[in-house]
Amino acid sequence: MAVTGEKLVATAGMDAQPPPLLRRDEDARAAVADLVRRLGAERVLTHPAALFPYTYDASFNSEAHPGRPDCVVLPRDTQDVVTVMQVANRYHVPVVPRGSASAYSGGAVAHYGGIVVALNVLDRIIEIDADNLQVLCQPGVIHANLNDALAKYGMIFPPDPGSSKIASVGGMTANNSSGMRAVKYGPTLHYVLGIEVVLPTGEVVWTGGEGSKALQSVSGLNLTPLFIMSEGTLGVITQLRLRIIPKPESRGLVVARFDSLEDAAEMTRRIFRGGILPAALEIMDRSAIRAVNIFKPDLKLVECAAMLLVEADGSSAVVADTVGRIEQVARELATSVETATNPKEMESLWAGRAALGAASSLVVPGGTRVGMGEDICVPLKDMPATLRKIAEAAEKRQVAVVLYGHIGSGNVHSAIVVHHTPEEIERAKLLTEDIHALALEYRGTTSGEHGIGVVRRDYADAELGAAVTIMRQMQRSLDPNGIMNPGKKLPFADPAVVGT
Numbered sequence: 123m124a125v126t127g128e129k130l131v132a133t134a135g136m137d138a139q140p141p142p143l144l145r146r147d148e149d150a151r152a153a154v155a156d157l158v159r160r161l162g163a164e165r166v167l168t169h170p171a172a173l174f175p176y177t178y179d180a181s182f183n184s185e186a187h188p189g190r191p192d193c194v195v196l197p198r199d200t201q202d203v204v205t206v207m208q209v210a211n212r213y214h215v216p217v218v219p220r221g222s223a224s225a226y227s228g229g230a231v232a233h234y235g236g237i238v239v240a241l242n243v244l245d246r247i248i249e250i251d252a253d254n255l256q257v258l259c260q261p262g263v264i265h266a267n268l269n270d271a272l273a274k275y276g277m278i279f280p281p282d283p284g285s286s287k288i289a290s291v292g293g294m295t296a297n298n299s300s301g302m303r304a305v306k307y308g309p310t311l312h313y314v315l316g317i318e319v320v321l322p323t324g325e326v327v328w329t330g331g332e333g334s335k336a337l338q339s340v341s342g343l344n345l346t347p348l349f350i351m352s353e354g355t356l357g358v359i360t361q362l363r364l365r366i367i368p369k370p371e372s373r374g375l376v377v378a379r380f381d382s383l384e385d386a387a388e389m390t391r392r393i394f395r396g397g398i399l400p401a402a403l404e405i406m407d408r409s410a411i412r413a414v415n416i417f418k419p420d421l422k423l424v425e426c427a428a429m430l431l432v433e434a435d436g437s438s439a440v441v442a443d444t445v446g447r448i449e450q451v452a453r454e455l456a457t458s459v460e461t462a463t464n465p466k467e468m469e470s471l472w473a474g475r476a477a478l479g480a481a482s483s484l485v486v487p488g489g490t491r492v493g494m495g496e497d498i499c500v501p502l503k504d505m506p507a508t509l510r511k512i513a514e515a516a517e518k519r520q521v522a523v524v525l526y527g528h529i530g531s532g533n534v535h536s537a538i539v540v541h542h543t544p545e546e547i548e549r550a551k552l553l554t555e556d557i558h559a560l561a562l563e564y565r566g567t568t569s570g571e572h573g574i575g576v577v578r579r580d581y582a583d584a585e586l587g588a589a590v591t592i593m594r595q596m597q598r599s600l601d602p603n604g605i606m607n608p609g610k611k612l613p614f615a616d617p618a619v620v621g622t
């Protein structure tokens with residue numbers, strides 16, 4: 123399908139109107155008063171200053187269009203979330219689940235007002251059952267804290283977003299987060315054995331079998347994945363049973379530099395076709411290397427067209443063998459190659475990649491990185507062309523962009539950097555449209571891991587076709603009043619239809 127920038131517009135997703143049944147001001151006021159009565163004023167934030175931190179997430183959209191909730195509920199337990207649903211249904215006001223609000227999608231922002239449920243306060247690891255390879259925890263547990271706790275048992279929870287120190291496991295599950303290790307270990311989806319979820323109607327269900335400790339099951343229809351990646355549009359996750367695995371004994375890293383993006387992609391192809399499954403396979407292009415050199419000149423990254431970082435993990439013997447094989451492939455194509463197997467050397471080689479989030483903004487003096495068009499995913503073979511075309515589009519739109527990504531999964535991160543002037547933001551929006559159009563042209567997706575929220579929802583029809591109708595029907599069967607995180611994930615259907 124040929125999709126042009128002209129046909130795909132409205133990246134911000136804020137032009138559509140909410141369905142008419144939601145949120146009249148008097149309903150919202152009555153709902154807040156009811157919540158205060160049932161839960162106590164200390165559990166229901168209403169002061170504008172207290173609400174302010176809940177008006178945005180990491181996306182630029184929420185910065186440009188902050189969404190003000192009518193109140194924020196700090197639940198003590200699942201029952202408090204049930205109470206929220208009962209009240210929201212009674213007054214027809216939106217409910218927006220929120221973890222750490224680190225997503226680049228606007229998903230956790232109450233753009234249509236209503237009740238934000240702050241799940242980060244439910245942050246207990248209930249049980250680590252290392253012998254049965256699982257943990258039971260609440261949704262607000264921070265990813266890095268979970269892995270710190272698991273380290274004592276020699277275990278890890280493998281998904282690893284760059285936001286590890288802030289992202290909650292509930293948010294990761296709702297967004298199906300991935301990260302660098304996904305090339306080998308897959309996304310969060312692969313590690314959720316079951317969840318307790320409060321449905322929009324207020325019922326509480328366990329998917330994956332209540333009380334079950336089974337690591338695999340074919341019982342019933344598989345509801346768990348339906349809620350994973352639903353971005354808070356189908357219910358609130360209040361407990362999770364997560365799969366954990368033994369921590370690999372050892373790690374090793376190969377860094378390879380190239381004269382062309384094509385050579386870097388060819389190395390990626392040869393790694394996989396050579397029967398190697400790395401634990402991370404990352405690319406930084408010239409723009410990313412330059413950004414790091416501005417931010418951390420001491421690192422003295424060698425300027426080149428592309429740099430690959432390829433990690434192997436496993437037993438020491440496996441790592442030694444795998445690193446040797448990766449190095450051999452690298453030497454066939456790269457202009458220079460470095461390897462490391464001791465943790466300190468590896469850390470210093472990874473330092474440039476780790477600094478990229480902060481470094482990107484510095485490519486434009488006084489500029490800021492904005493979360494727009496930053497997460498497309500394309501077939502592996504189209505990575506070089508995609509990176510090149512994004513760079514060309516950025517030049518045409520006169521916008522700075524820093525390019526890097528999880529090349530082992532085809533996931534491109536295009537960090538757009540602008541001054542906050544209306545002209546520059548407008549150009550950044552046009553570039554975002556170009557990038558998303560490119561993703562669809564290459565038969566990829568507009569978001570590989572960061573989520574859809576409001577910022578990418580208007581591509582749903584172009585990307586998913588008739589399946590969107592089925593998704594809406596499923597939503598409506600679980601959420602007859604349309605209260606659950608409205609306007610996220612999918613564009614509003616015809617309001618006349620939603621309202622019936």
Ligand SMILES: Cc1cc2nc3c(=O)[nH]c(=O)nc-3n(C[C@H](O)[C@H](O)[C@H](O)COP(=O)(O)OP(=O)(O)OC[C@H]3O[C@@H](n4cnc5c(N)ncnc54)[C@H](O)[C@@H]3O)c2cc1C
Pocket residue numbers: 179180218219220221222223224225226228229230241261282283284285288289290291292293294295296297298299300301302353354355357358359360479571572573575607610
């Ligand atoms: C510096 C940085 C690096 C990042 N790197 C990565 C990366 O490498 N890989 C990656 O995948 N992402 C990455 N992200 C994006 C983001 O951190 C992830 O999507 C993360 O998992 C979101 O978790 P959160 O707790 O912040 O969720 P939030 O932003 O609070 O919410 C995300 C969505 O989940 C819903 N939600 C949250 N909690 C619940 C719940 N308990 N029940 C139901 N719905 C819920 C919200 O309504 C919202 O739609 C990065 C972000 C930043 C800022």
